[in-house]
Amino acid sequence: MSSVSFTINGKAAKVEVEPKTPLLWVIREHLNLTGTKFGCGIAACGACTVHVNGQAVRSCAVAATGIAGKTVTTIEGLSSDGNHPLQRAWVAEQVPQCGYCQSGQIMQAATLLAKNKKPTHQQIVQHMDGNICRCGTYSRIVKAIQRASKEV
């Protein structure tokens, strides 16, 4: 067992886990922040995307021990009240269907807008291509990102 301390959604966290435990399961089952989803376990679908020190990472493929001292943000911590421009845009465009992948989509999109406030269509596609949506909401995801980009 290893003891790992880090900051998650602005709060200090300390967990006792086996060293190879993926960050995903620490977030979901140890810290009970279940908005971050498990989809594939091999960093191929993007459902588990969170921010580590501001970068979008696949939490299923990052060992918890590797985030000691770092800052993690999950969908629950993206905004204090669900009012991040992307979250509002996602509602306005009625993006989610089953909704399972959308936490990961929003977290992935947030790092795009953080570095590029007015992304082109091509830049959006390039940035989002690692995130699968099986309900096929891709067109609406693009529209929602474009809508949010007008506000940030």
Add this chain to the structure above:
Amino acid sequence: MNTTPTQKTPDVQIKRRHFLAGVGGLTFAIGLSEGLITGAFAQSNDSKASLSAWVTIGYDDTISIMTPTGEMGQGTLTALPLILAEELDADWSRVKPEYAPPNPQIFGNPHPILNGGQATLASIAIPGYFTKMRIAGAQARRILMDAVAQKWNVPLSELSTEPSTVVHASSGRKIRYGEIVRFATMPAEAPKISPEDLKPANRFRLIGNKSIGRLDVPSKVNGTAQYGIDVQVPGMVFASVLESPMEGAKPDFVYSADALDIPGVLQVLPLPFGVAVIGTTVEATRAGRNALKIQTTWNTSGAVASIFDSELAKPAYERHAKDPQAKPLDHFKRGDASTSLQSANKIIESSYWTEHCYHAQMEPMNCTAHVAADEKSAELWVGTQTPFLATVVAAGILKTTPDKIRINQQLMGGGFGRRIAADIIAQTVVIANAIKKPVKLILSREDDMAAARPRPMTFHRMQAALDPQGQLVGWHHRIVAENVDALAAPPRFNARGGRDYIGWNGMEIPYYNVPNVMAEGVREIRGMRVQPLRGIGSGHNKFAVECFVDEVAIARNMDPLAMRLDLTQQEPRAQAVLQAVAEMADWKKLRQGRALGLALGEYHGTFSAGIVEVSLNKSSGKIKVHHIWLSVDPGLVIQHDNVLAQLEGAAVYGLSLALIEELNIQKGAVVQSNFNDYPVLRMSDMPEIHTRIVSSSAPPTGMGEIGVLPIAPAISNAIFKLTGQRLNHLPMSPKRVKKVIT
């Protein structure tokens, strides 16, 4: 939506409460059968009559409406309560949907596919429940109005309603529903509501209202939406299952020492369906499963599929398509197709293949269960398309009765048909029964794929007869495939004499005016665990039908649109969607280096026509779809934006199936293992999708499947127009394209 394990779905057995002082609400339980009142009526919920819909109104004006289906992205958690709320004249802002418990006697879907069963499948929630839930809403409204009429001593005819308010116009008095339920008494029997008592469409406030969004959307952007995989139960342990690679294969040699060495692993349990690893953390059970994977061997002596190889089997399928001894069963017939072929002036023939494909729902299969110490009851937390089946299966395992199984329905991270089968629920109950603790089973993606319940591999032989004038007078379609209904719905399969309701769906072409038609099926028994997948049989059958319509049009030297318009003269709804999509895509306009292809889809009364614009990279074999235009006639539109969302989403699903997806089977086992070797469509493959609803006054029909149907045939038809070569094998992957087009 924010369900938690401790917040149970409402129970059928809620204690009788009379006027609910201190309870804060009044529950209507309304008896319906075949859409009209026949059953007993009771204020409380313990009636044994054929109750079918509940409305609970709180003193604070909140209105809880039971939703008899699950929510997997299709939107019925909003649309069904909305239908009831319309007739109740409810203030929509105060409506809260709740999952109805599994109880088909009350909450069954009268649609012929389910015939009173309770399940979420086949795009039949809206058409099946539409009248039933409107009447339930109208009855609840009438009870409120009767109570006010009595209280104020005014005739019922002088009362009307505004949202959640009863109004007496001549005296100017108004009273809110939340106030009425404080004094309302229940009538001895339910008010009689006939279809004429229901609102005419021009008075709808909620149905078709474009400003009303889906109720579950806000929870799906902030992480609070709870799916089955998110369930936490006090004292819970975790499980993983190394899934058996095929039906009937049992773990043979299991070397468990390495798994048991992993900290947190409590137990390794070889079971008939695989090897379960139980542990105190998810990561322990996953690591344990990986340790087992290396060394476990399987006894396949009882597995029919063990000698099945999806490539090697193909010649036999092709033989059976022509074999007069193959004993086909008819699915749809009109006139005498056989004679029309014998006397034809010209016969056109073709054949088509589709491969096994996988649902790839984003939330891997999972279930949480707690079996009581006496083994006679259990509580389950699971997102399922078939909650009642789940209670029957769990009760069967525990040798108890379904009423002893409590289901806490959860949101589903995609279903697409995969959450119809109760296999993972059964596995969880077996494990929970062995360990007598609450347990959450989460399959790895690899096990989810190994335990796939795929759409079957299908072969289609098509023949068309032309008379001397060149008219299409005969049509013969034979499908050769494993039968889905044999596994998914054995009672229906047997009752229909071995006809595959699911797998053969879409071979019927009543809307095409061809005088002699025979659509028939030949059954293969290969041991694959085939199940319904989005699009149902129409997903593969419309590929064969609509490609072949184009082949006939080409043989007749006719424009494919003109031929379809000619064949559908008796079916104005088909004509309308065809004309709409042709206009949307500017069908006649030539595109440099690109071509258009058309297909028509029909699924249980929903019509859709699709046109795609494609180009082809001949050196890589990759098809690029640039545009999809889709028109749809879903009858009455309940939620405008959700109709479009379903159409877009199904089109993307259909595009992925058409171009990319195939499961290969070797020695009965699925070859692929995860999204790295079973890719699905990503954003960079997206065309522009253009949609249009063609309004009609038909009753509402389903929207979940229809968008899948036109995509694959339209692409094949477009590639033919572009290259003169026919792609007749799904998926039209680069490898396969290059075999045909050089």
